[in-house]
Amino acid sequence: FDQLAEIVDAVGDRIDVMMDGGVQRGTHVLKALALGAKAVGLGRYYLFPLAAAGRPGVERALEQMRVEIERAMKLMGCRRVAELQRRHLRFR
Numbered sequence: 001f002d003q004l005a006e007i008v009d010a011v012g013d014r015i016d017v018m019m020d021g022g023v024q025r026g027t028h029v030l031k032a033l034a035l036g037a038k039a040v041g042l043g044r045y046y047l048f049p050l051a052a053a054g055r056p057g058v059e060r061a062l063e064q065m066r067v068e069i070e071r072a073m074k075l076m077g078c079r080r081v082a083e084l085q086r087r088h089l090r091f092r
Helices: 004-011 026-034 043-076
Strands: 018-020 039-041
Touching: 026 039, 026 043
Parallel strands: 018 039
Antiparallel strands: none
């Protein structure tokens, strides 16, 4: 996340920036999108649920991700992903 905004600013509209790796929560997805990423890969996010419980484990994990994204978007005051902007984030 530390470099994502800088990368997005540097490449502008010439290429689409995608983030993959380190995504463990729905809020991580929203942060990446708000910083300008066009897509977010979940990478290994589903592997532990798959190993522990098979398909039902993956379905449960993805449902939890969906719920967290929806809840966080409501708290941010956004109804659609397209509304996400850097101004919705707080930096420490």
